[in-house]
Amino acid sequence: MSTSTPTVVLVHGAFADAASWTGVIEELQKEGVPVVAPPNPLRGLASDAAYIASVAAQIDGPVVLVGHSYGGALITVAGVTENVVGLVYVAAYVLEEDESLGELQGRFPDSPLVSNLKQATYPVEGADPAVEVTITPEAFPGIFAADVPEAVTKVLAVAQRPLAASAFTETAAAAAWKTKPSWAVVAGADQAIDAEVQRFGAKRAGATVVEIEGASHAVAVSQPKKTADVILDAVRATS
Numbered sequence: 001m002s003t004s005t006p007t008v009v010l011v012h013g014a015f016a017d018a019a020s021w022t023g024v025i026e027e028l029q030k031e032g033v034p035v036v037a038p039p040n041p042l043r044g045l046a047s048d049a050a051y052i053a054s055v056a057a058q059i060d061g062p063v064v065l066v067g068h069s070y071g072g073a074l075i076t077v078a079g080v081t082e083n084v085v086g087l088v089y090v091a092a093y094v095l096e097e098d099e100s101l102g103e104l105q106g107r108f109p110d111s112p113l114v115s116n117l118k119q120a121t122y123p124v125e126g127a128d129p130a131v132e133v134t135i136t137p138e139a140f141p142g143i144f145a146a147d148v149p150e151a152v153t154k155v156l157a158v159a160q161r162p163l164a165a166s167a168f169t170e171t172a173a174a175a176a177w178k179t180k181p182s183w184a185v186v187a188g189a190d191q192a193i194d195a196e197v198q199r200f201g202a203k204r205a206g207a208t209v210v211e212i213e214g215a216s217h218a219v220a221v222s223q224p225k226k227t228a229d230v231i232l233d234a235v236r237a238t239s
Contacts, residue, residue: 006062006085006238008231010037011052013069013092014163015135015144016156016218020068023224024231031228033235040071042132042163045101045170049077056081064234067092068220069193070163072201073101079176085238087180087207088231091187091219094201095172102168105197112143113192120162132162135192143191145218152221177205183234184209185219185227192217208233 008028010021018037028035038055041048052074056063062085067075072092079087093101116139121129135143140157141150148156184202188195188211195211202209210230212223220227 004061004239005033006064006235007034007036007059008064008066008235009052009056009059010035011065011067011071011074012037012040013067013071014042014133014167015140015160016068017159017161020156020218020221022221024220024228027225027228028231031232033232040074040161042070042161042167044164045073045077045167046173048167049074049173053078053081056084059083062238064088064231064238066090066231069093069217070101070167073172076176077172077174079180080174084176084180086234087177087182088234089182089184089198089202089205089207090227090230091185091190091193091198091215091217092201093193093197094177094182094184094205094207095175096204097173097175097178098171100169100171103171104201105168105193107200108194108197111191111194112139116143119165122162122164131165133165134160134162144216145221146189146191146216147214147222148216148218156218175205177207181234181237182207183230185230186211187215187217187219188213189215190217190219
Protein backbone atom coordinates (compact mmCIF):
# COMPACT_ATOMS: atom_id res chain seq x y z
CA MET A 1 0.00 0.00 0.00
CA SER A 2 1.22 3.52 -0.84
CA THR A 3 2.01 6.41 1.49
CA SER A 4 -1.50 7.81 0.93
CA THR A 5 -2.96 4.61 2.38
CA PRO A 6 -5.20 5.57 5.29
CA THR A 7 -4.22 4.41 8.75
CA VAL A 8 -6.88 2.14 10.22
CA VAL A 9 -7.86 2.99 13.81
CA LEU A 10 -9.66 0.06 15.45
CA VAL A 11 -11.96 1.07 18.31
CA HIS A 12 -13.10 -1.80 20.53
CA GLY A 13 -16.44 -1.77 22.33
CA ALA A 14 -17.67 -2.48 25.83
CA PHE A 15 -16.81 -5.71 27.68
CA ALA A 16 -13.66 -6.16 25.55
CA ASP A 17 -10.26 -4.60 24.88
CA ALA A 18 -7.97 -3.90 21.93
CA ALA A 19 -6.76 -7.53 21.93
CA SER A 20 -10.16 -8.46 20.47
CA TRP A 21 -8.84 -7.04 17.18
CA THR A 22 -5.78 -9.37 17.09
CA GLY A 23 -6.92 -11.46 14.10
CA VAL A 24 -8.05 -8.39 12.16
CA ILE A 25 -4.76 -6.59 12.86
CA GLU A 26 -2.82 -9.58 11.50
CA GLU A 27 -4.89 -9.55 8.29
CA LEU A 28 -4.41 -5.80 7.76
CA GLN A 29 -0.69 -5.97 8.49
CA LYS A 30 -0.33 -8.74 5.89
CA GLU A 31 -1.69 -6.22 3.36
CA GLY A 32 0.73 -3.52 4.51
CA VAL A 33 -1.98 -1.31 5.99
CA PRO A 34 -0.91 0.84 8.96
CA VAL A 35 -3.04 0.06 12.03
CA VAL A 36 -3.56 1.56 15.49
CA ALA A 37 -5.79 -0.13 18.11
CA PRO A 38 -6.10 2.33 21.00
CA PRO A 39 -7.70 1.62 24.37
CA ASN A 40 -11.30 2.80 24.59
CA PRO A 41 -11.78 4.38 28.04
CA LEU A 42 -15.46 3.22 28.27
CA ARG A 43 -16.31 6.06 30.63
CA GLY A 44 -18.89 8.00 28.58
CA LEU A 45 -19.89 8.76 25.00
CA ALA A 46 -18.63 12.35 24.81
CA SER A 47 -15.34 11.79 26.65
CA ASP A 48 -14.58 8.49 24.86
CA ALA A 49 -15.33 10.04 21.46
CA ALA A 50 -13.08 13.00 22.29
CA TYR A 51 -10.27 10.58 23.13
CA ILE A 52 -10.68 8.66 19.86
CA ALA A 53 -10.88 11.94 17.90
CA SER A 54 -7.62 13.02 19.55
CA VAL A 55 -5.92 9.73 18.57
CA ALA A 56 -7.08 10.15 14.96
CA ALA A 57 -6.10 13.83 14.74
CA GLN A 58 -2.52 13.07 15.81
CA ILE A 59 -2.00 10.56 12.96
CA ASP A 60 -0.28 11.95 9.86
CA GLY A 61 -2.46 11.47 6.80
CA PRO A 62 -5.93 10.03 6.28
CA VAL A 63 -7.64 7.75 8.81
CA VAL A 64 -10.35 5.10 8.49
CA LEU A 65 -12.14 4.69 11.84
CA VAL A 66 -13.46 1.22 12.65
CA GLY A 67 -15.83 0.74 15.59
CA HIS A 68 -17.08 -2.49 17.14
CA SER A 69 -20.31 -2.44 19.17
CA TYR A 70 -20.33 0.68 21.40
CA GLY A 71 -17.20 1.73 19.45
CA GLY A 72 -19.58 2.41 16.54
CA ALA A 73 -21.22 5.19 18.54
CA LEU A 74 -17.79 6.67 19.22
CA ILE A 75 -16.63 6.71 15.58
CA THR A 76 -19.96 8.33 14.64
CA VAL A 77 -19.01 11.32 16.79
CA ALA A 78 -15.19 11.22 16.42
CA GLY A 79 -15.47 10.76 12.65
CA VAL A 80 -16.04 14.48 12.08
CA THR A 81 -12.29 14.90 12.71
CA GLU A 82 -10.81 16.45 9.57
CA ASN A 83 -8.43 13.65 8.54
CA VAL A 84 -11.03 10.87 8.95
CA VAL A 85 -12.00 9.72 5.44
CA GLY A 86 -14.19 6.69 6.14
CA LEU A 87 -16.10 4.79 8.83
CA VAL A 88 -16.50 1.04 9.28
CA TYR A 89 -19.10 -0.31 11.69
CA VAL A 90 -18.57 -3.87 12.99
CA ALA A 91 -21.62 -5.35 14.77
CA ALA A 92 -22.09 -1.79 15.93
CA TYR A 93 -24.45 0.93 17.03
CA VAL A 94 -24.78 3.59 14.32
CA LEU A 95 -26.27 6.64 16.02
CA GLU A 96 -28.05 9.66 14.57
CA GLU A 97 -27.11 13.11 15.84
CA ASP A 98 -28.74 13.81 19.26
CA GLU A 99 -29.64 10.12 19.67
CA SER A 100 -28.52 7.93 22.58
CA LEU A 101 -27.72 4.21 22.63
CA GLY A 102 -30.81 3.70 24.79
CA GLU A 103 -33.05 5.50 22.26
CA LEU A 104 -31.73 3.51 19.30
CA GLN A 105 -31.94 0.22 21.19
CA GLY A 106 -35.41 1.18 22.49
CA ARG A 107 -36.91 1.00 18.99
CA PHE A 108 -36.35 -2.75 19.02
CA PRO A 109 -37.02 -5.67 21.41
CA ASP A 110 -34.33 -6.13 24.08
CA SER A 111 -31.53 -8.55 23.27
CA PRO A 112 -30.52 -11.18 25.88
CA LEU A 113 -27.69 -8.81 26.84
CA VAL A 114 -30.01 -6.47 28.72
CA SER A 115 -31.16 -9.00 31.34
CA ASN A 116 -27.63 -10.31 31.89
CA LEU A 117 -25.82 -7.14 32.89
CA LYS A 118 -24.20 -6.92 36.31
CA GLN A 119 -23.81 -3.54 38.02
CA ALA A 120 -20.88 -2.31 40.08
CA THR A 121 -19.62 1.14 41.08
CA TYR A 122 -16.40 3.04 40.52
CA PRO A 123 -15.03 6.13 42.28
CA VAL A 124 -15.41 9.57 40.70
CA GLU A 125 -13.24 12.37 42.07
CA GLY A 126 -15.35 15.01 43.84
CA ALA A 127 -18.63 13.18 43.21
CA ASP A 128 -20.64 10.13 44.23
CA PRO A 129 -19.49 6.76 42.86
CA ALA A 130 -20.80 6.05 39.35
CA VAL A 131 -22.33 2.83 38.00
CA GLU A 132 -20.61 0.55 35.49
CA VAL A 133 -21.82 -2.68 33.91
CA THR A 134 -20.36 -5.97 32.71
CA ILE A 135 -21.99 -9.12 31.32
CA THR A 136 -22.45 -11.86 33.93
CA PRO A 137 -19.59 -14.34 33.33
CA GLU A 138 -21.87 -17.36 32.90
CA ALA A 139 -23.97 -15.58 30.24
CA PHE A 140 -20.99 -14.01 28.46
CA PRO A 141 -20.07 -16.88 26.08
CA GLY A 142 -23.57 -17.28 24.64
CA ILE A 143 -24.35 -13.57 24.41
CA PHE A 144 -21.03 -12.18 23.28
CA ALA A 145 -19.15 -14.94 21.50
CA ALA A 146 -21.25 -18.03 20.74
CA ASP A 147 -19.09 -18.91 17.70
CA VAL A 148 -15.75 -18.63 19.54
CA PRO A 149 -14.17 -21.68 21.26
CA GLU A 150 -15.30 -22.05 24.87
CA ALA A 151 -11.76 -21.99 26.25
CA VAL A 152 -11.32 -18.54 24.68
CA THR A 153 -14.68 -17.18 25.86
CA LYS A 154 -13.98 -18.23 29.45
CA VAL A 155 -10.89 -16.01 29.37
CA LEU A 156 -12.73 -13.14 27.66
CA ALA A 157 -15.51 -13.34 30.26
CA VAL A 158 -13.16 -12.61 33.17
CA ALA A 159 -11.08 -10.05 31.24
CA GLN A 160 -14.09 -7.86 30.41
CA ARG A 161 -13.73 -4.09 30.60
CA PRO A 162 -16.82 -2.48 32.16
CA LEU A 163 -18.81 0.28 30.50
CA ALA A 164 -20.05 3.32 32.43
CA ALA A 165 -23.85 3.06 32.62
CA SER A 166 -24.09 6.76 31.70
CA ALA A 167 -22.91 5.86 28.19
CA PHE A 168 -26.41 4.51 27.43
CA THR A 169 -28.12 7.86 27.98
CA GLU A 170 -25.61 10.36 26.56
CA THR A 171 -26.52 11.62 23.10
CA ALA A 172 -24.26 11.82 20.05
CA ALA A 173 -23.00 15.35 19.36
CA ALA A 174 -22.55 14.59 15.64
CA ALA A 175 -23.15 11.93 13.00
CA ALA A 176 -20.06 11.74 10.80
CA TRP A 177 -21.71 9.32 8.34
CA LYS A 178 -23.64 12.30 6.97
CA THR A 179 -20.44 13.60 5.38
CA LYS A 180 -18.12 10.55 5.26
CA PRO A 181 -18.58 7.22 3.43
CA SER A 182 -19.38 4.24 5.63
CA TRP A 183 -19.32 0.46 5.58
CA ALA A 184 -20.95 -2.01 7.97
CA VAL A 185 -20.44 -5.62 9.00
CA VAL A 186 -23.72 -7.03 10.32
CA ALA A 187 -23.34 -10.07 12.60
CA GLY A 188 -26.32 -12.21 11.67
CA ALA A 189 -26.61 -14.18 14.95
CA ASP A 190 -25.68 -11.37 17.35
CA GLN A 191 -27.19 -11.80 20.86
CA ALA A 192 -25.75 -8.53 22.25
CA ILE A 193 -26.84 -5.98 19.62
CA ASP A 194 -29.66 -7.51 17.60
CA ALA A 195 -28.90 -7.76 13.87
CA GLU A 196 -32.05 -5.66 13.20
CA VAL A 197 -30.53 -2.78 15.20
CA GLN A 198 -27.32 -3.07 13.16
CA ARG A 199 -29.21 -3.21 9.84
CA PHE A 200 -31.39 -0.23 10.75
CA GLY A 201 -28.42 1.99 11.68
CA ALA A 202 -26.36 0.94 8.67
CA LYS A 203 -29.23 1.56 6.25
CA ARG A 204 -29.98 4.97 7.77
CA ALA A 205 -26.30 5.89 7.35
CA GLY A 206 -26.29 4.73 3.72
CA ALA A 207 -23.49 2.28 4.55
CA THR A 208 -22.23 -0.44 2.24
CA VAL A 209 -23.37 -3.52 4.18
CA VAL A 210 -21.85 -7.00 4.39
CA GLU A 211 -23.85 -9.46 6.47
CA ILE A 212 -22.05 -12.47 7.97
CA GLU A 213 -24.59 -15.20 8.62
CA GLY A 214 -24.33 -17.05 11.91
CA ALA A 215 -21.73 -14.60 13.29
CA SER A 216 -21.82 -13.67 16.97
CA HIS A 217 -21.22 -10.22 18.45
CA ALA A 218 -17.51 -11.14 18.58
CA VAL A 219 -17.41 -11.34 14.78
CA ALA A 220 -13.95 -9.71 14.67
CA VAL A 221 -12.66 -12.60 16.81
CA SER A 222 -14.52 -15.42 15.04
CA GLN A 223 -14.34 -14.07 11.48
CA PRO A 224 -11.22 -11.86 11.34
CA LYS A 225 -10.61 -12.33 7.60
CA LYS A 226 -14.16 -11.44 6.55
CA THR A 227 -14.11 -8.46 8.92
CA ALA A 228 -10.72 -7.30 7.61
CA ASP A 229 -11.92 -7.64 4.01
CA VAL A 230 -14.62 -5.03 4.61
CA ILE A 231 -12.07 -2.72 6.25
CA LEU A 232 -9.75 -3.22 3.26
CA ASP A 233 -12.63 -2.28 0.92
CA ALA A 234 -12.96 0.97 2.88
CA VAL A 235 -9.20 1.59 2.77
CA ARG A 236 -9.06 1.06 -1.00
CA ALA A 237 -12.12 3.23 -1.63
CA THR A 238 -10.66 6.11 0.37
CA SER A 239 -7.00 5.83 -0.76
